[in-house]
Amino acid sequence: MQRYFLESTYTEALPSLRLTGDDYHHAVHVMRMVVGSRCYLSFRDKRTVIAEIQQITPTEVELIEISQETMEKELPCHVTLACAYTKGDKLELVAQKATELGMSELLGFSGKTSVVKWDDKKLAKKEQRLTKICKEAAEQSHRQMQPDVRLLANMATLVKELPSYDVVLVAYEESAKEGEQATFARAIAACQPGQRLLVIFGPEGGLTPDEINLLITHGGQVCGLGPRILRAETAPLYVLAAMSYQWELLANH
Amino acid sequence: MQRYFLESTYTEALPSLRLTGDDYHHAVHVMRMVVGSRCYLSFRDKRTVIAEIQQITPTEVELIEISQETMEKELPCHVTLACAYTKGDKLELVAQKATELGMSELLGFSGKTSVVKWDDKKLAKKEQRLTKICKEAAEQSHRQMQPDVRLLANMATLVKELPSYDVVLVAYEESAKEGEQATFARAIAACQPGQRLLVIFGPEGGLTPDEINLLITHGGQVCGLGPRILRAETAPLYVLAAMSYQWELLANH
Numbered sequence: 001m002q003r004y005f006l007e008s009t010y011t012e013a014l015p016s017l018r019l020t021g022d023d024y025h026h027a028v029h030v031m032r033m034v035v036g037s038r039c040y041l042s043f044r045d046k047r048t049v050i051a052e053i054q055q056i057t058p059t060e061v062e063l064i065e066i067s068q069e070t071m072e073k074e075l076p077c078h079v080t081l082a083c084a085y086t087k088g089d090k091l092e093l094v095a096q097k098a099t100e101l102g103m104s105e106l107l108g109f110s111g112k113t114s115v116v117k118w119d120d121k122k123l124a125k126k127e128q129r130l131t132k133i134c135k136e137a138a139e140q141s142h143r144q145m146q147p148d149v150r151l152l153a154n155m156a157t158l159v160k161e162l163p164s165y166d167v168v169l170v171a172y173e174e175s176a177k178e179g180e181q182a183t184f185a186r187a188i189a190a191c192q193p194g195q196r197l198l199v200i201f202g203p204e205g206g207l208t209p210d211e212i213n214l215l216i217t218h219g220g221q222v223c224g225l226g227p228r229i230l231r232a233e234t235a236p237l238y239v240l241a242a243m244s245y246q247w248e249l250l251a252n253h
Numbered sequence: 254m255q256r257y258f259l260e261s262t263y264t265e266a267l268p269s270l271r272l273t274g275d276d277y278h279h280a281v282h283v284m285r286m287v288v289g290s291r292c293y294l295s296f297r298d299k300r301t302v303i304a305e306i307q308q309i310t311p312t313e314v315e316l317i318e319i320s321q322e323t324m325e326k327e328l329p330c331h332v333t334l335a336c337a338y339t340k341g342d343k344l345e346l347v348a349q350k351a352t353e354l355g356m357s358e359l360l361g362f363s364g365k366t367s368v369v370k371w372d373d374k375k376l377a378k379k380e381q382r383l384t385k386i387c388k389e390a391a392e393q394s395h396r397q398m399q400p401d402v403r404l405l406a407n408m409a410t411l412v413k414e415l416p417s418y419d420v421v422l423v424a425y426e427e428s429a430k431e432g433e434q435a436t437f438a439r440a441i442a443a444c445q446p447g448q449r450l451l452v453i454f455g456p457e458g459g460l461t462p463d464e465i466n467l468l469i470t471h472g473g474q475v476c477g478l479g480p481r482i483l484r485a486e487t488a489p490l491y492v493l494a495a496m497s498y499q500w501e502l503l504a505n506h
Contacts, residue, residue, distance in 0.1 A: 071432060073480045100487050102479075141481045179324060185502040226355075226497045227326045228394045234353050237487075241494035242502070244479045249438040249495070 001050070002031055003040040003139045005146040010047040017041060017051050019061040027053075027061050040069060046144045073144045075102040076193040076247050080165065081236045082158055084111030084203035085118060090233040095130045099137035099147050101240035106130065107198075108151040109158045113205030118151075127151045155211060158200070159218050165198040167191065168220045171235045173206050175224035183223035184239075188246050199239050204232050254303070255284055256293040256392045258399045263300040270294060270304050272314040280306075280314050293322060299397045301326075326397045328355040329446040329500050333418065334489045335411055337364030337456035338371060343486040348383045352390035352400050354493035359383065360451075361404040362411045366458030371404075380404045408464060411453070412471050418451040420444065421473040424488045426459050428477035436476035437492075441499050452492050457485050 004023045006013060019027050019041075027033045035053050041063070042048040051063035081103055083094055095106055108126075110117065118126065127149055134147045152158055162168055169187055191197060200207075200215060207215075212222060225238050257276045259266060272280050272294075280286045288306050294316070295301040304316035334356055336347055348359055361379075363370065371379065380402055387400045405411055415421050422440055444450060453460075453468060460468075465475060478491050 071480060097487050097490070100481060100483050101491065102481060141483065143481060181502050185498065189503075226501045227324060228353060228355060228396060228497075230353050230394065234350050234490075237350070237490055238354065238494040238497070241491040242498035244481075244491070245438065245495035245498055248479045249434050250442075 001039055002027070002033075003042060003048075003142060005042045005135060005138060006044065008043060009045040010043040010049070011045075013041075013043060017049075017063040017065060019063070020059060024059065024061055028056060033061070038066065039063075040142075042138075042144050042146075044145075046074065048144045069144070073142055075104070075243060077191050077243070078104045078194075078196045079240065079243060080105040080107060080196070080198045081239070082107040082109060082198060082200045083236060084109055084201060084207070084232070085114040085116050086203050086232050087115055091126070091130065092133055094233050094236050095133045095147075095149065096137045097237050098240055099134045099143065100141040101237060102143075102244055103147050103236075103240060104145070105148045105150070106134065107158065107161070108149075110154045111203045111205075112155075112208045112211055114203040115205070123151045123153075155214065159214060162198070162215075162218045162220070164196065166195040167197045168215070168218075169197070169199045169239075170207070170212065170215050170220045170222045171199060171201050171225055171239065172212060172222045173202075173229060175222050177229070178224070179227070180222075180224040181226065183221055184225060184242070185246075187221060187223065188243055191247070199236070201232060201235050254292055255280070255286075256295060256301075256395060258295045258388060258391060259297065261296060262298040263296040263302070264298075266294075266296060270302075270316040270318060272316070273312065277312065277314055281309060286314070291319065292316075293395075295391075295397050295399075297398075299327065301397045322397070326395055328357070328493075328496060330444050330496070331357045331447075331449045332493065332496060333358040333360060333449070333451045334492070335360040335362060335451060335453045336489060337362055337454060337460070337485070338367045338369050339456050339485050340368055344379070344383065345386055347486050347489050348386045348400075348402065349390045350490050351493055352387045352396065353394040354490060355396075355497055356400050356489075356493060357398070358401045358403070359387065360411065360414070361402075363407045364456045364458075365408075365461045365464055367456040368458070376404045376406075408467065412467060415451065415468075415471045415473070417449065419448040420450045421468070421471070422450070422452045422492075423460070423465065423468050423473045423475045424452060424454050424478055424492065425465060425475045426455075426482060428475050430482070431477070432480065433475075433477040434479065436474055437478060437495070438499075440474060440476070441496055444500070452489070454485060454488050 048069035055062045301322035308315040383402045
């Protein structure tokens with residue numbers, strides 16, 4: 001069943017449920033929904049209902065609520081990934097796959113060894129594109145929220161954000177090479193539901209020792225992700241899958 | 254440091270270590286290595302040495318062994334992924350990322366709902382391409398072995414292979430939807446080093462109930478991978494990351 005993310009909270013939307021704009025177009029012209037068709041509506045406050053179409057006007061789909069979605073689809077912690085800018089479409093791949101895997105927020109930043117240099121105009125366009133990818137992936141993977149995307153200028157801006165997270169982890173290839181394999185598992189096993197985690201990933205060339213030191217000074221914990229060297233776009237997926245395994249599967253095992 | 258996979262075992266290669274063919278070309282013309290340059294040589298029996306170039310002839314790079322690589326880079330179990338054929342380049346993405354994440358072997362098969370239908374000629378070409386992708390990813394991610402790739406015709410052929418594995422898991426979207434979240438964690442937590450695992454994944458349209466029943470009859474255990482719906486190409490990456498987390502990180506935590 002198709003899922004749509006609405007801009008409003010559930011309370012703000014009531015008493016009437018409506019699809020407009022792009023969602024209207026998608027429901028009516030792409031999915032060819034008709035009166036009586038059902039879909040999920042996910043609100044900004046993560047509440048989700050199953051709704052049925054009552055009427056289709058030239059600009060709005062009007063629906064009524066049938067039931068609430070009760071199964072929890074979101075990771076118990078709020079996980080933000082901060083990825084350094086990389087070449088090609090790697091950030092697009094991360095946006096799509098990380099959304100499927102439960103990411104709450106995607107930040108981008110320019111690392112010292114980032115090969116690509118994007119100006120403000122390019123960043124705004126890229127941010128828009130990544131937001132759209134996250135929205136579509138969230139709908140397809142049955143998420144109850146749509147990840148936020150914010151592309152920052154550089155690491156100085158990222159460092160200012162660090163105090164707003166309970167735990168800050170930094171994936172570091174050199175830690176992996178040295179066989180450091182305890183920090184990541186210890187950190188995520190200790191996380192409490194509702195906590196805010198930030199995990200930072202370097203570009204293809206890695207983070208520099210200066211960048212690592214700056215992040216450690218501001219509370220970051222450097223960690224390895226196993227003995228193999230993961231590409232810049234693979235490490236974020238490893239981290240989210242491991243979190244889901246630890247929090248959602250092992251917890252129920 | 255660059256890594257090359259050799260066709261021979263360590264014992265077969267001795268007393269002389271040589272790079273020829275594509276590896277010769279890569280070392281001399283792409284990496285521009287010279288006498289005194291060092292690289293890793295990984296043998297078919299998973300032994301890996303650091304070697305130094307002694308001489309470069311028009312057809313061979315001759316090296317001497319400097320030391321053995323002692324750090325274990327491979328998952329403790331032999332993990333085979335069997336992926337149904339999917340549209341576009343998704344199998345290529347799985348081959349690359351799953352190699353980084355520790356896969357030992359990649360099987361392909363045509364599922365009932367597989368949209369693409371490949372003839373023998375196409376399968377042979379695709380198998381060659383995927384083998385090359387796995388080799389390159391294995392070199393880049395510092396693996397000690399290069400995953401095998403075998404593209405099978407259909408599920409009947411796959412079913413014949415099942416007895417050669419100790420554990421057979423089947424990722425099933427309907428299990429995820431029903432909230433089944435215990436089987437996967439229980440199975441991989443119980444795995445013993447050296448065991449052979451096979452994990453089977455359907456195409457975009459999923460496995461049919463008949464296919465699921467056939468696999469269960471032949472010893473497959475159906476399992477969900479958390480509450481979100483993962484795409485056909487994302488589920489294999491989830492599985493390998495969770496195995497690495499369980500076997501390599503949690504074990505050292």
